[in-house]
Amino acid sequence: MLEICPLSELPPGEALRVEADPPIAVFHTEDGEVFAVDDTCSHQDASLADGWLEGCEIECPLHASRFNLRTGAVDAPPAKLPIRTHAVVVEDGVIRVELSAEKPNLPPDIRARLGEGTKS
């Protein structure tokens, strides 16, 4: 479990980027729910924590792809692949995240930088 921060430090409507490998984004929605997803958009290198939170949906700040925070699914293009979601527990007023063991869908420009680029 990764300890994020006290819930009181993340007001509703706000997001926090957390350094992990790869980085994650933690959102506190206006409805009071807390979600954690991979921070990097699956389309191109952009931080979803910088994006626009509306309901349970995050819009990428760069190209306006939208993802469902509950499922990680793509709600609007240009993203083609879902983002990973991570289990969140709020206990004793502290947000904790259990990182997903699935393989992340990092965008191709990041993969290329990490030396995992595919050759066509």
Place this chain on the structure above:
Amino acid sequence: MRRIAVIGASLAGLSAARALRAQGFAGRLTVIGDEVRRPYDRPPLSKEFLCGQLTEADLALESDDDDLQADWILGAAATKLDTSSGAVELANGTRVEADAVVIATGSRARRWTGCETMGGVHVIRTIDDAVALRADLRSGARIVVIGAGFIGAEVASTARKLGLDVTVVEAAATPLQLQLGLRLGAVVSAVHATNGTSLICGVGVAGLTGEHRRLRNTAPDRVTGVDLVDGRHLPADVVVVGIGGVPNIEWLRGSGLMLGNGVLCGANGQTALPNVVAVGDCAAWHDPSIGAAHRVEHWTGALERPAIAVATLLAGGIDQGTVVKPPYFWSDQYGSRIQFAGLARPDDEITIEEGSCDDHCFLATYRRDGRLVAVLGVDQPRLFTRWRRQLATAPTVV
């Protein structure tokens, strides 16, 4: 409507096809494209794809679960819109019958007249263009980029990264002044100098020089440099021409559509014909905020506006009164992310809301008569998103 043809198979055409299905069109859908490739993303062509970070497969716009049930005719340019009989004629002789048409034929890069086939002279619009340019970007080579607009600046940035000696020539006194205004155009283009690119402004290009490597008695076959109108000569192994785009609308002459700088459209993509709408780079929608039609050659417009145009088309060419979001574009140069939304004019009042121009990290707003009309962010994505939303909800003057 039983048969709809989308003419153009890039982002605007694909978005139109998706919107047609999403809005309930269940008839026969044909997508026609002049390139042989399936829809691909163009912005990386001057950046990540040009330097080899992204592959062609990475550029694909369609996802595995796209199921448009469409007939795709690729590698065939449309040559005539025959509205009297409801058909589109293609260069390969095919005739596609359609009750309604979405025009999404895009634009092409403007070339340097007389040097269209000279070796070492490039434009960037297609994957083939970028592949050809990449082969010429050898470390240590001298490249001259004509035009300091966004494409030119991105190519310059990529070429620097690859170790070339880069010079950018801009005819205007300040780069990007039309888009960002004089003051911030100068601020944003200052990154060239700090990254070792020479920027020459306020001087036009007189012509390109070339040499004969193969046949004499023909036009020069390889570029050697650029002559400026002030008499200077810039030696060059590679020249990139980044002087804007030309809408692909010649094929529509005689169709009954109104053509200007683009297909002239109403505020929701409607044309002079009730069963034809136009989207993307080839379309000039009427913009109530400035009281005129203009082409918006941005990726986001090609992504978002087709849904509005399709709603117009399915309603029989009737404007549904949808408020169109202000134009938005981004550019990545020398590791900086530049984002801009809205339309700026020379006399707008500019405020630096956050950061500083000297640090090249700031958020600036443009106001006209006290009203927010545009937002510019340099490496400020979070703040930019908030201001952009505010801009989208600001009332426009009709």
